[in-house]
Amino acid sequence: METAETHHPGATEGRLSRVTILDENGHRGTNPTFDPYIKDVTLEDLQRSYRQMLMVRRFDDEATSLQRQGKLALWVPSKGQEAAQIGSANAIPERDYIFPSYREHALAYARGVDLGDLLKVFRGFAPGGWDPQEYRFHLYSFVLASQIPHAVGYAMGQKLDAALRGGPSDEATVVYFGDGASTEGEAHESMVFAASYDAPVLFFIQNNQWAISVPFSTQSRVPLAERAAGYGFEGIRVDGNDLLGVQAATAYAMDKIHRGEGPVLIEAETYRIGAHTTADDPTKYRTADEEAEWTAKDPLVRLEKYLRDQGTSEDFFDTVNAEAKQYGATIRDAVLAMEPPEFDSVFEHVYAEENSLVAQERAWFRDYESGFEEAGTAEGGR
16 A cells, blocks of 8 residues: 555656756757747846846845744745746746746746845735736735636636637736645646636646655656646646756747647756745755755756856856845845834735725724723723
8 A cells, every 4th residue: 555655766757858958067958849949048148047046046045044033934945946937937928927836936036026025925014015917926825726726717818808809819827836736636627727728828837846745756657747638738848957948948838828729838847955944844854865966956056057168257257146145135124124014904905995894893903902002091090
């Protein structure tokens, strides 16, 4: 009898080949299918991507430290997954709408979200933190896989709106989730709906090898990209630590989706270098050898090797390192300067418009709160 912790050696080798353009040593290869989608990427573009990845890496480290010091309620690190996020962000048109999970900090940064606003959520000072429509980037979803059916519904709405206008949809949706969320029922149901209605949606799975303490070899007998065939749409398996490979695969998928050819699934195989959250201790279930093996595949190191090989100067790296250090200090200052909201403000976020029931509850709370003030006055008068 198999248990939840049973491993299946070799079970995830699969039939789909893994797309890799920039290998672990920073050497660039070729891929006839995907090369056309990155033919216009310049060295300056890659330097910009490196800068974004480094800034978010520094932000991530600072947020972890802030949580350890009691300044954040919780933190969800994204260390090691920057190439999967920045690479895909580079290939998603600004008009398209993104549904993140809770680890997509690099995507938020690429979309222009103030990461200080993001930390308001983790400090418990804001229910959202930013305007989703302004950035075409939805609020974080902390209930595992809950964003997937929302994203498919949004994509179906995009297609319906386009049909009502009498033309093809010029917008698409991208939803991000992890290997753990892929085993939730919402993921399966969403893919059924997406396939049934040819929804313009990209399912982007960041397979970071661990669903908290459960290894991927326990979660699936095949690569997740192969599941797409069961729903009737294309699945792509890509090296998630290869920025160019991810960007090319995502550009290919978005082009196909925008042509009205239905949904696509991308599995970016990467690794969560740190803990699942700051409430987790990965040393309890992962070996040091495994972590060392994947740390050697760090996406930032890989891209840096390529940039240096292409003649990027030492001044560039000195500059971006200094910028990242300063950015970390700015983030720390922003968190420490945050003022907690009035508790009364929670009533403003229950419904979009004023509601009589909420008004009654607000009045009850104010009356309840004033009782403490009266008690304090009475105590002071004795």
